[in-house]
Amino acid sequence: MNWSRIFQNLNYAVSLLLFLMGLYTLAMKPNLIKKIMGLNILETSVFLFIVSIGMVDSGQAPVMAHGAAQQVVVNPIPQALILTGIVVAVSTTAVSLSLCIRIHQKYGSLDACEILGREVA
Template identity: 55%
Template sequence: MPIEIDFFLNNINYIGAMVLFVIGLYTVLTHPNLIKKVIGINIMETSVFLFFVSIGFISGANAPIVEQGQAAETVVNPLPSAMILTGIVVAIGVTAFALSLIVKIHEAYGTIELDEIMQIRSAEKND
């Protein structure tokens, strides 16, 4: 059963969101650098935003603006886009908070590499 190219073209937004999510998850799980982990989380958030906006999109539909005397027609759902605006604001806040914590961690331990921080903590615990 061959996979048709039309399937990929019709679902490119969903496929892109999945690929971005996997890239972000891979970054979070494999890099010991805390800033790279925050970047991976941001990539994952972006993939979720793309996914939700793609859900609300209808091909060939108009903007959800109804004028007086106009017949009802197919419109794009504005709710996912409105919710994503809130999500973007929350993502920026979480990123700023995480980066401020990383600055404090660097001041306390002198590094932002998670492996080195764990070694320093275990050495402090044994003393």
């Protein structure tokens, strides 16, 4: 383990931690709304990781001013892709939450174990 490099890349390490927390919620919490919240944490952690890769120290935001010759800017591609990702994330959240409403109307519960009729692990 290269601890000094991990400490320099603190954003990567924290997004890794958030990823694991989201995955834990997705796997272990029986409540469906809680699972969707975990999915949102997972998504944002990946977004944070990818945008952090594109970061350049002393770089400006990727908006080129009029006539500026050599401007140091951060990498625009990850930001454009993550902009797509954020909007897709809210779409999936909306669809899964409407599914939650329908499931509650049919089964009267949002507990995954209760709906499936299984014993609690």
